[in-house]
Amino acid sequence: MHTLFKSSGLISWIACLLTLAYQGISWVLTASWPTITMMDTLSRIGIDLTSLIQSLPLEYAVKAAYVLSTTELAIALWWLGATFFALALVNKVVFKN
Structure with missing residues (x-):
């Protein structure tokens, strides 16, 4: 390990x-300076974030969307x-x- x-x-x-x-x-x-966020990267490799976020409760979905769209x-x-x-x-x- x-x-x-x-x-x-x-x-x-x-x-x-x-x-x-x-x-x-x-x-x-x-x-x-190009901004490459985690959301951009995950969507480019084929992970569908909208369906993933829809399965979360609203509070967590908003937080996850914010973190993924703002974190480089x-x-x-x-x-x-x-x-x-x-x-x-x-x-x-x-x-x-």
Whole structure:
């Protein structure tokens, strides 16, 4: 489990760097910073968010829609990587692997 968490954290941070590199290159070429949100990304890979949000209670649906439409992908990937590395540390301490 420890290596799985470390590998997932590393993959998340590499994806974050690739996202930032794409945004930086786009900024150099077009002089505008492209905003890539989590909702844009999930809809591009084929996840239907409207049906997913409809199954939630109204309070949670509004919160989920807000978070998905305002959180940038690079920030979400960075935090996801940090979470995986923290889980790897906890796993190593608790299970002494």
